[in-house]
Amino acid sequence: MSLKGLNVRRSIGKVSLYFFIVTLSILSTFPFLWIVITSLRPPTEVFSEKLTLSIELTIENYFKLFTSGRPVSKAFFNSILIASTTTFIVITLASLSGYALARFELKYKDGFYFFVLTLRIIPASVLVVPYYLMYKELQLLDTIPGAILAYTFINLPFAIWLLRQAFEEIPRSYEEAALIDGCSYLGAFFRVAIRLISPALIATGIFTFVSTWNEFVFALILTRYNALTYTALIPGFFGARRIEWDLLMPLNTIAIIPPLIFVVFARRFLIRGLTTGIVK
Amino acid sequence: MNSEKKIGILMLIPSIILIVFFVSYPTVMTFYYSLTNYNVVKGVTDFIGLTNYISLITDSKLSNSFLRTIIFVLITVSLSMSIGIFMAVLIYECQIGKKIFTTLFSVPLAIPFVIIGVVFKFMLSYDMGIVNQILESMGIGRIPFYSSGDLALLATIIADSWWGSSFTFLVVYSGFESISRSLIEAAYIDGASTFELYKNILLPLSKRHVIVALLFRIIDAFRAFDHVYMMTAGGPGEATQYLSIYVSKVAFDYFNLGYACALAVVLLFAISILAQILFKAFIPRRTK
Numbered sequence: 001m002s003l004k005g006l007n008v009r010r011s012i013g014k015v016s017l018y019f020f021i022v023t024l025s026i027l028s029t030f031p032f033l034w035i036v037i038t039s040l041r042p043p044t045e046v047f048s049e050k051l052t053l054s055i056e057l058t059i060e061n062y063f064k065l066f067t068s069g070r071p072v073s074k075a076f077f078n079s080i081l082i083a084s085t086t087t088f089i090v091i092t093l094a095s096l097s098g099y100a101l102a103r104f105e106l107k108y109k110d111g112f113y114f115f116v117l118t119l120r121i122i123p124a125s126v127l128v129v130p131y132y133l134m135y136k137e138l139q140l141l142d143t144i145p146g147a148i149l150a151y152t153f154i155n156l157p158f159a160i161w162l163l164r165q166a167f168e169e170i171p172r173s174y175e176e177a178a179l180i181d182g183c184s185y186l187g188a189f190f191r192v193a194i195r196l197i198s199p200a201l202i203a204t205g206i207f208t209f210v211s212t213w214n215e216f217v218f219a220l221i222l223t224r225y226n227a228l229t230y231t232a233l234i235p236g237f238f239g240a241r242r243i244e245w246d247l248l249m250p251l252n253t254i255a256i257i258p259p260l261i262f263v264v265f266a267r268r269f270l271i272r273g274l275t276t277g278i279v280k
Numbered sequence: 281m282n283s284e285k286k287i288g289i290l291m292l293i294p295s296i297i298l299i300v301f302f303v304s305y306p307t308v309m310t311f312y313y314s315l316t317n318y319n320v321v322k323g324v325t326d327f328i329g330l331t332n333y334i335s336l337i338t339d340s341k342l343s344n345s346f347l348r349t350i351i352f353v354l355i356t357v358s359l360s361m362s363i364g365i366f367m368a369v370l371i372y373e374c375q376i377g378k379k380i381f382t383t384l385f386s387v388p389l390a391i392p393f394v395i396i397g398v399v400f401k402f403m404l405s406y407d408m409g410i411v412n413q414i415l416e417s418m419g420i421g422r423i424p425f426y427s428s429g430d431l432a433l434l435a436t437i438i439a440d441s442w443w444g445s446s447f448t449f450l451v452v453y454s455g456f457e458s459i460s461r462s463l464i465e466a467a468y469i470d471g472a473s474t475f476e477l478y479k480n481i482l483l484p485l486s487k488r489h490v491i492v493a494l495l496f497r498i499i500d501a502f503r504a505f506d507h508v509y510m511m512t513a514g515g516p517g518e519a520t521q522y523l524s525i526y527v528s529k530v531a532f533d534y535f536n537l538g539y540a541c542a543l544a545v546v547l548l549f550a551i552s553i554l555a556q557i558l559f560k561a562f563i564p565r566r567t568k
Binding site: 017018020021024025027028029031032034035038046047048049050051093094096097099100101103104105114117118120121122123124125126128129130131132133134137149150152153156157160185186189213214216217221231234235238243245248249252255256259260262263264267 | 313385386417506524
């Protein structure tokens with residue numbers, strides 16, 4: 001083939017490459033954009049049955065959402081409170097356990113990954129049945145401590161797994177130096193090891209916060225009013241006759257903010273956490 | 281026992297107490313209630329032995345639900361794996377705006393599943409949905425996604441693969457990135473075509489990443505709940521009543537908690553077998 005022919009073929013390849021990239025970018029982002037755009041459209045256009053493309057934007061729906069008489073702000077603060085307390089407890093327990101698993105010779109270490117993954121396979125809707133029964137008996141239904149406990153349990157194993165890897169990646173010699181300098185084991189842990197893994201600690205924290213924030217099934221079944229979380233509000237907008245899309249979309253837009261921040265900042269870390277242990 | 285080991289165990293104790301309590305207490309309770317006809321609405325708790333387990337065998341809703349789950353998992357996993365790998369190839373070949381496109385491709389991961397359900401229900405709805413509005417203006421006509429069983433199945437697959445493709449893309453692409461560029465350049469100099477490059481070098485060398493993506497795709501498709509619940513709630517009829525949906529219906533729509541517990545016991549048992557198989561197949565033995 002002549003050089004010119006090859007170039008022509010290459011540029012056709014390039015054009016189709018970018019055609020696919022742009023098309024898939026639109027498909028990947030459109031549902032997200034559509035939530036945000038719909039939340040800003042006037043209600044008449046939200047419910048329009050014809051394709052209407054106007055640039056009229058308004059924050060009317062947001063006003064209506066917060067004045068609709070639904071416990072939106074209460075649920076919002078419940079979610080913040082539950083997610084941040086859960087994150088704090090998970091990070092504390094997981095860093096202690098992750099360190100112990102990484103540094104001390106203990107039995108059943110390898111069984112742990114199996115446990116973490118098995119727990120992940122169980123559908124939340126299956127897991128929630130026993131929790132509903134247990135919470136009913138312990139009178140923890142619709143309480144904030146109950147929600148925090150459940151989310152701590154759900155998130156803890158994976159957090160331990162992530163932090164154990166982070167601890168394993170720092171060389172032992174750092175802490176050994178601290179031990180020689182007269183530090184206790186716990187001192188070596190608090191003063192040296194924790195500081196060295198702080199990026200992983202932050203990422204695990206964000207991950208725990210977001211997965212608690214996003215969680216739906218447990219929130220739906222275990223909370224009702226007092227501990228109602230933000231995602232558990234959503235089914236309330238699905239009436240028997242009418243779905244309140246105009247209120248749902250501002251609700252959704254607000255709900256997406258924390259996970260969106262997470263994907264921008266902690267994505268790489270999470271992918272590494274998933275692949276190490278299997279990929280090595 | 282030396283002091284080092286003691287400290288190690290001490291550091292583990294809080295987590296162990298929490299995990300053991302939250303695993304054993306519900307397990308025992310579930311097993312106990314699975315032997316009763318516990319129903320919150322009817323207010324009964326009689327010991328009925330293995331009756332629940334026997335009814336499971338002849339439960340046609342359960343076998344239909346199982347079949348529907350298999351169809352859903354097979355299609356959504358293969359679809360999202362192929363699109364995701366294709367996306368990874370596109371970004372790997374991309375020279376302009378690589379970072380921007382990577383971010384755009386990972387947007388689906390930022391959306392909670394319950395909201396994925398809401399937005400796809402909205403976009404695919406017959407009258408107000410943008411997809412049908414566009415299809416109509418193109419002269420194709422509207423598709424009633426939620427009134428036919430197979431179309432509803434398709435709708436849940438579309439929503440699930442939308443997220444899944446993005447997930448596969450990120451995992452596989454991070455595999456491509458871990459392969460040294462000089463290896464690729466050497467292959468090019470030796471005259472390898474783009475197709476050969478992927479078939480013989482990039483995909484085999486990131487095999488582990490592909491496997492991780494596949495493992496998690498199977499797991500996540502199997503446990504899919506939030507988006508399916510919001511989009512179809514299992515309907516129409518039983519068309520999208522996957523196992524995860526069926527259990528919640530038995531427990532919280534019919535309040536048949538005794539039966540739901542028996543179902544949960546069997547599913548947990550099946551899942552731990554499935555987990556064994558998946559891990560044996562996917563996770564290489566550690567060499568020490």
